[in-house]
Amino acid sequence: MEDEREITLAGKEYLMEEGIYTPIVKENSFERQGGTYKMEELEEGMEVLIPNMAIPKEIDLKKLNRWGRMRLNFLKENKEEDYQIMYLQGILMDHLLSKEKEIEDFITREEVKMMETWGLTEELKEEDYLKYLRLKKNMDMTLQEIGEREIILI
Structure with missing residues (x-):
């Protein structure tokens, strides 16, 4: 279990704990609603933060x-x-x-x-x-x- 620590990615500061990145400064509605991010590998050696959320239910x-x-x-x-x-x-x-x-x-x-x-x-x-x-x-x-x-x- 990792400790919470501050990390800066692309000029933006996050608190990282157990692989979950929480923005310190909330810049959009997703973040203001408590949205967090997780790191995903796109290609070998290339990582990107993506929203950490479940796949939404379909509208029937x-x-x-x-x-x-x-x-x-x-x-x-x-x-x-x-x-x-x-x-x-x-x-x-x-x-x-x-x-x-x-x-x-x-x-x-x-x-x-x-x-x-x-x-x-x-x-x-x-x-x-x-x-x-x-x-x-x-x-x-x-x-x-x-x-x-x-x-x-x-």
Whole structure:
């Protein structure tokens, strides 16, 4: 077992312990998140530091509903750094599934409150079914827009 020691490679200082290189000055998001490096031999006599991490889990699009896919696209297009960090840490799929559950719970919870506010009663359903359907569809679209804006696109 090696002792921890300071080492400088290509002008950058690291603490090295048991073959793991921890940068002293954190220069990027990977390093600020606690990322470390390990030395790998590319060719005979040529070594390079590579990120010390497990192979990330694949994203299974078949397991994602529209909300999960929407969140994935949003991260890729608007929060690329967050996307890459979660992907490399192997937590992206869990994050997407969590957002799906969060928006579904939000819609379910708020739908009950909004039905009364919008006047969507059993009486209306019996008296004017088409009006009830129009209001219900409008309310559902409104809930989805709110959920999208408050949960998915942030």
